[in-house]
Amino acid sequence: MTEKKFSAGLVTIVGEPNAGKSTLLNALLGEKLSIVTRKPQTTRKQILGIYSSDECQIVFIDTPGIMQPKYKLHDAMINAADKARDDADAIVLIIDAAHYNAKRRLLADNLAFQRVASSKQPLLLAVNKIDTLKQNELILLLDRLSKEFDFKEIVPLSALKNRNVMELVNALKPYLPNDAPLYPTDILSIAPEKFFVSELVREKIFTLYSDEVPYSTEVEVEEFKEQFETDGRKDVIRCAVIVERESQKAILIGKGGAAIKKLGEAARADIEDFLQRPVYLELFVKVRQDWRENDGQLKNFGYK
């Protein structure tokens, strides 16, 4: 009996904001690596997640949603998505099925589709959020989408309900060019813990605050003192929350510090869950005037 050949490759997930890219990455890995909120433009950088099985390894890259840029930050986000696309062996375009149901939109109007339609790599379509459609609606939609573009494969799924997600892995297998794993098969990510900590704080800001505040906020871990492993004391994490204006600082902190206290408690719970150890989380707010438009600041925050 011949043994099945191992295959591996890099797959980039692209789509408009809120399509469900990060939810899909997490569903594929069975672990929450990428932050998810109801608000668009949650993800700002590439997030790499490594799926490994006996037969294959797929290094998925979650990317920021493609939108019309309004700030230099947006240019950097789109740039991150473009870069991830260029590196990929295959591309998964993901759409929110509800937006395309009943002919409400055409694929040609999708900003992410426009960016990847002529890519040299194989392009697959993930039709997400099928839990929001009736069966007959879905059948009609899939038929229509297959006529709008010649995708290598169209995979209907629900990332949130974890329906049909493994079908996407199967559909990608023919497009994985490597015959050996690209990363160790027992790791899910290569990003440092610091990165996930700052993302979890950002996620809570997206959940707890409204209007411009989440969009004007960046989070940086300034100190990460790991001591739990060595002497049993809680790790100490000091995190700067950066906003664009004094007025936003006041909103973030809230009356008598109530808002930031709530933020700290919510973030700490998730961070402890992620790190699987107790932490002491200290948050402080800094103003960096209009950082979203400032090349130097953007570079400092890791946007190229």
Ligand SMILES: Nc1nc2c(ncn2[C@@H]2O[C@H](COP(=O)(O)OP(=O)(O)OP(=O)(O)O)[C@@H](O)[C@H]2O)c(=O)[nH]1
């Ligand atoms: N009903 C339903 N909701 C979903 C599904 N997948 C994702 N969502 C929801 O859609 C919203 C956006 O999900 P994200 O995963 O953050 O979307 P994204 O594409 O990463 O968004 P950005 O990072 O902002 O570009 C969240 O409220 C998710 O819970 C799904 O299969 N069904």
Ligand SMILES: [Mg+2]
């Ligand atoms: Mg996202």
